[in-house]
Amino acid sequence: xxxxxxxxxxxxxxxxxxxxxxxxxxxxxxxxxxxFGLLRVINFAHGALYMMGAFAAWMTQAWIGLNFWAALVxxxxxxxxxxxxxxxxxxxxxYHLDHLYGLLLTFGIALMVEGMYRYWFGAAGxxxxxxDALRGIWDLGFVIVPKYRxxxxxxxxxxxxxVWLLIERxxxxxxxxxxxxxxxxxxxxxxxxxxxxxxxxxxxAALAGLSGVLAAPIYQxxxxxxxxxxxxxxxxxxxxxxxxxxxxxITGYGMGVIEGLTKVFYPxxxxxxxxxxxxxMLLLRPAGLFGKEA
Numbered sequence: 001x002x003x004x005x006x007x008x009x010x011x012x013x014x015x016x017x018x019x020x021x022x023x024x025x026x027x028x029x030x031x032x033x034x035x036f037g038l039l040r041v042i043n044f045a046h047g048a049l050y051m052m053g054a055f056a057a058w059m060t061q062a063w064i065g066l067n068f069w070a071a072l073v074x075x076x077x078x079x080x081x082x083x084x085x086x087x088x089x090x091x092x093x094x095y096h097l098d099h100l101y102g103l104l105l106t107f108g109i110a111l112m113v114e115g116m117y118r119y120w121f122g123a124a125g126x127x128x129x130x131x132d133a134l135r136g137i138w139d140l141g142f143v144i145v146p147k148y149r150x151x152x153x154x155x156x157x158x159x160x161x162x163v164w165l166l167i168e169r170x171x172x173x174x175x176x177x178x179x180x181x182x183x184x185x186x187x188x189x190x191x192x193x194x195x196x197x198x199x200x201x202x203x204x205a206a207l208a209g210l211s212g213v214l215a216a217p218i219y220q221x222x223x224x225x226x227x228x229x230x231x232x233x234x235x236x237x238x239x240x241x242x243x244x245x246x247x248x249x250i251t252g253y254g255m256g257v258i259e260g261l262t263k264v265f266y267p268x269x270x271x272x273x274x275x276x277x278x279x280x281m282l283l284l285r286p287a288g289l290f291g292k293e294a
Contacts, residue, residue: 022256037243047226053212083205125220241291
Protein backbone atom coordinates (compact mmCIF):
# COMPACT_ATOMS: atom_id res chain seq x y z
CA UNK A 1 0.00 0.00 0.00
CA UNK A 2 1.30 3.42 -0.94
CA UNK A 3 0.15 6.92 -0.03
CA UNK A 4 0.65 9.36 -2.93
CA UNK A 5 3.41 7.12 -4.23
CA UNK A 6 5.24 6.75 -0.89
CA UNK A 7 5.29 3.68 1.31
CA UNK A 8 3.95 3.94 4.89
CA UNK A 9 7.37 2.91 6.22
CA UNK A 10 9.01 5.82 4.41
CA UNK A 11 6.39 8.25 5.68
CA UNK A 12 6.73 7.02 9.27
CA UNK A 13 10.50 7.26 9.02
CA UNK A 14 10.31 10.87 7.87
CA UNK A 15 7.78 11.68 10.58
CA UNK A 16 10.29 10.33 13.10
CA UNK A 17 13.06 12.49 11.60
CA UNK A 18 10.65 15.43 11.71
CA UNK A 19 9.96 14.79 15.39
CA UNK A 20 13.70 14.71 16.11
CA UNK A 21 14.26 18.03 14.32
CA UNK A 22 11.07 19.35 15.93
CA UNK A 23 12.46 18.46 19.35
CA UNK A 24 15.31 20.93 18.81
CA UNK A 25 12.98 23.51 17.25
CA UNK A 26 10.64 23.25 20.25
CA UNK A 27 13.37 23.53 22.90
CA UNK A 28 15.08 26.46 21.21
CA UNK A 29 11.80 28.19 20.39
CA UNK A 30 10.66 27.80 23.99
CA UNK A 31 13.83 29.52 25.21
CA UNK A 32 13.34 32.34 22.71
CA UNK A 33 9.67 32.68 23.68
CA UNK A 34 10.57 32.92 27.38
CA UNK A 35 13.16 35.63 26.76
CA PHE A 36 10.93 37.66 24.45
CA GLY A 37 7.71 37.05 26.36
CA LEU A 38 9.17 38.01 29.74
CA LEU A 39 11.99 40.40 28.85
CA ARG A 40 10.87 41.75 25.45
CA VAL A 41 14.33 41.05 24.02
CA ILE A 42 14.74 39.47 20.58
CA ASN A 43 17.65 37.20 21.50
CA PHE A 44 19.65 36.66 18.32
CA ALA A 45 22.44 35.13 20.43
CA HIS A 46 20.31 32.02 20.98
CA GLY A 47 22.08 30.09 18.23
CA ALA A 48 25.44 30.91 19.80
CA LEU A 49 24.18 29.67 23.18
CA TYR A 50 23.07 26.43 21.50
CA MET A 51 26.56 26.06 20.04
CA MET A 52 28.14 26.78 23.43
CA GLY A 53 26.08 23.99 24.97
CA ALA A 54 27.37 21.51 22.40
CA PHE A 55 30.97 22.62 22.92
CA ALA A 56 30.57 22.51 26.71
CA ALA A 57 29.42 18.89 26.37
CA TRP A 58 32.39 18.09 24.14
CA MET A 59 34.85 19.74 26.55
CA THR A 60 33.29 17.88 29.47
CA GLN A 61 33.89 14.58 27.69
CA ALA A 62 37.20 15.30 25.89
CA TRP A 63 39.01 17.38 28.51
CA ILE A 64 37.60 16.23 31.85
CA GLY A 65 36.64 12.67 30.91
CA LEU A 66 33.07 12.83 32.26
CA ASN A 67 30.25 10.96 30.56
CA PHE A 68 27.22 12.14 28.64
CA TRP A 69 24.96 12.24 31.70
CA ALA A 70 27.32 14.59 33.50
CA ALA A 71 27.50 16.82 30.41
CA LEU A 72 23.70 16.88 30.29
CA VAL A 73 23.76 18.68 33.65
CA UNK A 74 27.00 20.66 33.52
CA UNK A 75 26.67 22.18 30.02
CA UNK A 76 23.22 23.83 30.50
CA UNK A 77 24.39 25.22 33.86
CA UNK A 78 27.54 26.65 32.25
CA UNK A 79 25.56 28.23 29.41
CA UNK A 80 23.03 29.57 31.93
CA UNK A 81 25.88 31.18 33.88
CA UNK A 82 27.14 32.81 30.70
CA UNK A 83 23.59 34.03 30.07
CA UNK A 84 23.55 35.58 33.54
CA UNK A 85 26.75 37.48 32.76
CA UNK A 86 25.28 38.72 29.46
CA UNK A 87 22.06 39.82 31.14
CA UNK A 88 23.80 41.61 34.00
CA UNK A 89 26.47 43.26 31.83
CA UNK A 90 24.47 44.24 28.76
CA UNK A 91 20.77 43.48 28.56
CA UNK A 92 19.47 45.06 31.76
CA UNK A 93 20.43 48.51 30.45
CA UNK A 94 18.28 48.23 27.29
CA TYR A 95 14.99 46.79 28.61
CA HIS A 96 13.31 50.18 28.32
CA LEU A 97 14.52 50.74 24.75
CA ASP A 98 13.08 49.65 21.41
CA HIS A 99 13.27 45.94 20.47
CA LEU A 100 15.75 46.79 17.72
CA TYR A 101 18.45 47.59 20.28
CA GLY A 102 18.17 44.16 21.86
CA LEU A 103 18.27 42.51 18.44
CA LEU A 104 21.41 44.39 17.40
CA LEU A 105 23.12 43.84 20.75
CA THR A 106 22.49 40.08 20.84
CA PHE A 107 23.45 39.82 17.15
CA GLY A 108 26.80 41.40 18.01
CA ILE A 109 27.24 39.04 20.97
CA ALA A 110 26.51 36.07 18.71
CA LEU A 111 29.14 37.17 16.18
CA MET A 112 31.69 37.73 18.93
CA VAL A 113 31.08 34.32 20.56
CA GLU A 114 31.12 32.43 17.26
CA GLY A 115 34.30 34.21 16.21
CA MET A 116 36.03 33.34 19.48
CA TYR A 117 35.07 29.68 19.24
CA ARG A 118 36.17 29.52 15.62
CA TYR A 119 39.54 31.03 16.60
CA TRP A 120 39.97 28.60 19.50
CA PHE A 121 38.68 25.39 17.92
CA GLY A 122 38.81 25.97 14.17
CA ALA A 123 36.04 25.24 11.67
CA ALA A 124 36.34 21.44 11.76
CA GLY A 125 33.73 19.46 13.67
CA UNK A 126 34.42 17.82 17.02
CA UNK A 127 33.23 14.26 17.81
CA UNK A 128 30.85 13.63 20.69
CA UNK A 129 29.52 10.13 21.30
CA UNK A 130 26.20 9.05 22.73
CA UNK A 131 26.24 6.91 25.90
CA ASP A 132 26.44 3.14 25.50
CA ALA A 133 22.98 2.71 27.04
CA LEU A 134 21.44 4.72 24.19
CA ARG A 135 23.15 3.00 21.29
CA GLY A 136 21.29 0.56 19.07
CA ILE A 137 17.66 0.56 17.99
CA TRP A 138 14.13 -0.08 19.19
CA ASP A 139 12.08 -2.17 16.78
CA LEU A 140 8.47 -1.04 17.25
CA GLY A 141 7.19 -3.31 14.50
CA PHE A 142 5.94 -0.55 12.22
CA VAL A 143 9.11 1.56 12.44
CA ILE A 144 12.70 1.20 13.69
CA VAL A 145 13.73 3.93 16.13
CA PRO A 146 17.40 4.61 16.98
CA LYS A 147 17.57 4.66 20.77
CA TYR A 148 19.37 7.96 21.10
CA ARG A 149 17.02 9.78 18.75
CA UNK A 150 14.04 8.39 20.63
CA UNK A 151 15.63 9.62 23.85
CA UNK A 152 16.01 13.10 22.33
CA UNK A 153 12.29 13.27 21.54
CA UNK A 154 11.30 12.08 25.02
CA UNK A 155 13.78 14.39 26.77
CA UNK A 156 12.55 17.35 24.76
CA UNK A 157 8.90 16.59 25.51
CA UNK A 158 9.52 16.22 29.25
CA UNK A 159 11.62 19.41 29.40
CA UNK A 160 9.11 21.48 27.44
CA UNK A 161 6.23 20.30 29.60
CA UNK A 162 8.16 20.95 32.82
CA VAL A 163 9.13 24.49 31.77
CA TRP A 164 5.59 25.27 30.60
CA LEU A 165 4.20 24.13 33.95
CA LEU A 166 6.84 26.20 35.78
CA ILE A 167 5.96 29.40 33.93
CA GLU A 168 2.20 28.95 33.62
CA ARG A 169 1.17 26.99 36.72
CA UNK A 170 3.46 27.97 39.61
CA UNK A 171 3.77 30.99 41.89
CA UNK A 172 7.27 31.68 40.57
CA UNK A 173 5.91 31.78 37.05
CA UNK A 174 3.17 34.17 38.18
CA UNK A 175 5.81 36.43 39.71
CA UNK A 176 7.81 36.34 36.47
CA UNK A 177 4.81 37.29 34.35
CA UNK A 178 3.74 40.01 36.77
CA UNK A 179 7.25 41.46 36.92
CA UNK A 180 7.26 41.98 33.16
CA UNK A 181 3.81 43.59 33.13
CA UNK A 182 4.23 45.97 36.07
CA UNK A 183 7.68 45.79 37.69
CA UNK A 184 7.12 48.80 39.96
CA UNK A 185 4.00 47.29 41.52
CA UNK A 186 5.67 43.89 41.98
CA UNK A 187 8.69 45.47 43.66
CA UNK A 188 6.35 47.15 46.16
CA UNK A 189 5.55 43.67 47.51
CA UNK A 190 9.23 43.09 48.32
CA UNK A 191 9.93 40.91 45.27
CA UNK A 192 13.34 41.27 43.64
CA UNK A 193 12.35 42.13 40.06
CA UNK A 194 15.95 42.34 38.89
CA UNK A 195 16.56 38.77 40.03
CA UNK A 196 13.41 37.55 38.28
CA UNK A 197 14.35 39.11 34.95
CA UNK A 198 17.85 37.65 35.20
CA UNK A 199 16.34 34.24 35.98
CA UNK A 200 14.20 34.41 32.84
CA UNK A 201 17.23 34.96 30.62
CA UNK A 202 19.22 32.28 32.43
CA UNK A 203 16.38 29.80 31.90
CA UNK A 204 16.18 30.59 28.19
CA ALA A 205 19.96 30.30 27.83
CA ALA A 206 20.03 26.99 29.73
CA LEU A 207 17.38 25.57 27.38
CA ALA A 208 19.55 26.53 24.42
CA GLY A 209 22.53 24.86 26.12
CA LEU A 210 20.50 21.71 26.77
CA SER A 211 19.52 21.61 23.09
CA GLY A 212 23.19 21.82 22.17
CA VAL A 213 24.07 18.85 24.40
CA LEU A 214 21.28 16.74 22.91
CA ALA A 215 22.34 17.73 19.39
CA ALA A 216 26.06 17.02 19.88
CA PRO A 217 25.91 13.23 19.20
CA ILE A 218 23.67 13.77 16.13
CA TYR A 219 25.19 16.79 14.41
CA GLN A 220 28.79 17.94 14.15
CA UNK A 221 29.95 20.18 16.99
CA UNK A 222 31.18 23.25 15.10
CA UNK A 223 31.33 26.98 15.92
CA UNK A 224 28.75 27.77 13.23
CA UNK A 225 26.26 25.01 14.04
CA UNK A 226 23.75 27.49 15.44
CA UNK A 227 23.97 30.07 12.66
CA UNK A 228 21.59 28.44 10.17
CA UNK A 229 19.37 26.87 12.83
CA UNK A 230 18.54 30.15 14.54
CA UNK A 231 16.86 31.50 11.39
CA UNK A 232 14.56 28.47 11.28
CA UNK A 233 13.84 28.78 15.01
CA UNK A 234 12.87 32.44 14.62
CA UNK A 235 10.45 31.41 11.87
CA UNK A 236 8.95 28.82 14.24
CA UNK A 237 8.57 31.40 17.04
CA UNK A 238 6.93 33.93 14.73
CA UNK A 239 4.53 31.28 13.40
CA UNK A 240 3.56 30.16 16.89
CA UNK A 241 3.24 33.70 18.21
CA UNK A 242 6.02 35.80 19.71
CA UNK A 243 6.16 35.20 23.45
CA UNK A 244 3.67 32.30 23.44
CA UNK A 245 5.15 29.32 25.28
CA UNK A 246 2.54 26.82 24.13
CA UNK A 247 2.80 28.22 20.61
CA UNK A 248 6.57 27.71 20.59
CA UNK A 249 6.28 24.09 21.73
CA ILE A 250 3.40 22.99 19.51
CA THR A 251 4.67 24.84 16.44
CA GLY A 252 8.20 23.51 16.96
CA TYR A 253 7.09 19.89 16.78
CA GLY A 254 4.54 20.64 14.06
CA MET A 255 7.08 22.38 11.84
CA GLY A 256 9.49 19.49 12.27
CA VAL A 257 6.86 17.00 11.10
CA ILE A 258 5.82 19.23 8.18
CA GLU A 259 9.45 19.52 7.13
CA GLY A 260 9.88 15.73 7.35
CA LEU A 261 6.77 15.00 5.29
CA THR A 262 7.79 17.57 2.68
CA LYS A 263 11.01 15.61 2.15
CA VAL A 264 8.84 12.63 1.16
CA PHE A 265 6.40 14.27 -1.23
CA TYR A 266 8.35 17.30 -2.53
CA PRO A 267 12.02 17.19 -1.41
CA UNK A 268 12.99 20.37 -3.26
CA UNK A 269 10.74 22.43 -0.98
CA UNK A 270 11.86 20.90 2.33
CA UNK A 271 14.41 23.65 3.01
CA UNK A 272 11.88 26.46 2.58
CA UNK A 273 8.57 24.94 3.70
CA UNK A 274 8.91 26.37 7.23
CA UNK A 275 9.28 29.89 5.83
CA UNK A 276 6.34 29.37 3.48
CA UNK A 277 4.18 28.31 6.43
CA UNK A 278 5.38 31.37 8.37
CA UNK A 279 4.51 33.69 5.49
CA UNK A 280 1.03 32.19 5.12
CA MET A 281 0.45 32.44 8.86
CA LEU A 282 1.45 36.11 8.92
CA LEU A 283 -0.96 36.79 6.06
CA LEU A 284 -3.85 35.03 7.79
CA ARG A 285 -3.03 35.81 11.42
CA PRO A 286 -0.25 38.39 11.92
CA ALA A 287 0.04 37.69 15.67
CA GLY A 288 0.87 34.03 15.02
CA LEU A 289 -0.99 30.83 15.72
CA PHE A 290 -1.18 31.31 19.50
CA GLY A 291 -0.23 34.99 19.71
CA LYS A 292 -2.49 37.68 21.09
CA GLU A 293 -3.78 40.33 18.73
CA ALA A 294 -2.73 43.84 19.72
